[in-house]
Amino acid sequence: MKRNVAIIGCGQTKHSSRRRDVNVAELVSEAVYNALEDAKVSLREVDGFVVGNMPGFEGIAQPEQWLGEWVGTAGKPVLRIATGGTTGGSVGQGGYYTVASGLHDVVVAVAWEKHSDSREAGATTGLTHVALGNIFHASAYGLNLKNLVATSVVGAAAGVAVYQATFYMHRSGCGIKHFDMVAAKAKRNAARNKYAHLQWPGCTPEDIAKTEIITYPFRYGHVCPASDGASAIVVAEENIARKKARQPAWFKGLASYSDEENQLQSENMGGVGVTDPSEQRGAWLSAVKAYKMAGIRNPQKEIDMAEIYQPFPSQELIFAERLGLFDENTAWIALEKGETDINGRMPLDPSGGVNATNAIGSSALQRILECALQIMGKAEEHQVPKKVHNAIAHGWGGVTNYTTVTVLGDSPGR
């Protein structure tokens, strides 16, 4: 009785630090019209939109109310989803549910970020905003001292990620040099992806190792950029999908389980107390559910490639294990063997991933989009050299407590 739903078109923009040639609305339109063109769908055929970004970065509240006109939202349902780092993943999943519900047949899901519009684009990822924003609000609107300290101590995404990385290093035995390898791979892969931001053909782990440690265990070369960019997918029900696309990318399974926020054992100290931010039970539960929906029993064999949300290289390893693609504590060994390379047994982030391109609101949707491209055979230069039957797209956000996991396939499965 489930309705089969597929991605029939993908569109994204060129990413860079500053897209001064466009404003936010034009950036979003670029992605949407590229997706519509790819799907061979006209705006008239679209009967709904799912949109999202992180409103704080551009300083526009509910931006779709203003920029909707650029992409033809007038007179149509528009659902706005925003969940921090997972925004794009949540938007993509929103696109699925919108069509799977039977209320709509063809939907555009679009997510974006234009960091350069922000007055205080952070030195590394723009993520210092998240912490600073909270501090400013805290002092202006009277958050109590405990929460204020909790927020400032944690140091936003990089702050959480360093704890997470050291926990992982400790339990798995991997070292900083493995992070160098992941970061170098991301930049090399990005050089094959014409939309990516940090492109560095032939980048080696030694190149990355030359950069300074900015917060242990991360070097400058480990950290993702802050990008301007947007991505969009066209989602359609089965009949339309089969008519419009030679090879649609079918949604087979999806989930987004929330964990407890990993911030000083939860902000109010009242939770169960996650002490190890690399534990990621939410990601594990999401993967279990998504695989169950997709009818996948052995992800190590049945998944052909993965797009993992890895603004920090440690996360590619941690989450690859949580998604069941490698045994516990072994992802870095597979990395050493070259299994995660673009031509390896289990390619991870052949697009370069978030480590090379991070337009935050859009990043998790890009993971879904890149998996779809691989299944549709449209990834051009960074197409993995094997037939992709099943792919998994991941996103994380919040204080590492949000996860989105989406399994796509070349057939609807059931």
Place this chain on the structure above:
Amino acid sequence: MRRKVAIVGYAQSHHQHNMQKTREDMVFEVCKEALRNAGILREDLDTVITASTDFLDGRTISSVFLSMAVGAFMKDESKVEEDGTFALYYALMRVLAGSHDVALVEAHTQGSTMNPHQVTCFTLDPLFDRPIGVLNDIAAAALQARMYMNRHNVSEKHLAMVAVKNITNAAKNPYAHRKMPDLSVKEVMGSKVLYNPIRELTMSPISDGACAVILASEEKAKKFTDRPVWIEGVGTCQGSYLRDRDIDKLDSLEMAARTAYKMAGIKDPLSELDVAEVSEKFAHEELMIYEALGLCKDGQGKKLIEKGITRRDGDMPVNPSGGALGADPTCATGLIRVIEAAKQIRGEANGYQVPGVRKALAHGQFGICAQKNTVWILGGKNS
């Protein structure tokens, strides 16, 4: 609809200006109460959808520290922005898709944290309208009110009559914020002018508040309760941006209503609906809403209020709970309307019950001059 889906439980806070509770406490209490109201446990939930916005909550990723409070810990969850009825829409879609059976929907805003009217300035076109600095939601509503009043010969007294109806209704609603049982038209017309003709008493108050609704698929709903409130129709629509539309009409509401009526098989809303709960952020909007919902012809909204048709004891009661003029915790307001409509169907609106309600309409809106709208048709056992 692919499955029958029902509302099986709900709860709301006592809306007030400065609640003296943390956001987390406020949200936890309504979610806990909604579960209790439905007679289920957190373990019964398959998915949780919340509604809030970063700007209104005054922090980045507004939902990030709420997972525990709303009971989303280790649940398949997400957050939509804007009105709670959009969260309800997403939750409904998740249930319709067949992958979830029971959903909790939560929406909240503490207006005392960030002035919601100030926040509307940040929704304006950042390249032109915002730098000019003359517009906000109240100023735009004043323009809208004047255009509408001029076109249809509506007087300030009509607006005052709407305010009196809703604010006196709110006096009987234990959850409402603004309660003035003896309010008169004269008093409304003497209240402070913010932007002519918008007065303090013809616009909604700034409230702190939260609410939660539990949705369930047919099989589960029948297990949980013998009084499910069925969702019979739903429609949502976003209109054009402020500068690109005729603001003296609510086109997107009209389209949303058309979709919802079609789904629910409603041909003549005035005779088929027993009660409506609408989100009128300003008194004049209620008249425009009557017209957009097809309760009367274009420009005839004033007749309904003149004749008392939309009073609680009238033929087509609108906002017996007091509506948004009674309490307006921005993101929760529309979802509260859904709860109030469900209460009318269940006969639980103690003190402001409309007799014999079988079919009810609820409306939620968001954006300057009601740019985005959702319309819900709810039905009881015998509808």
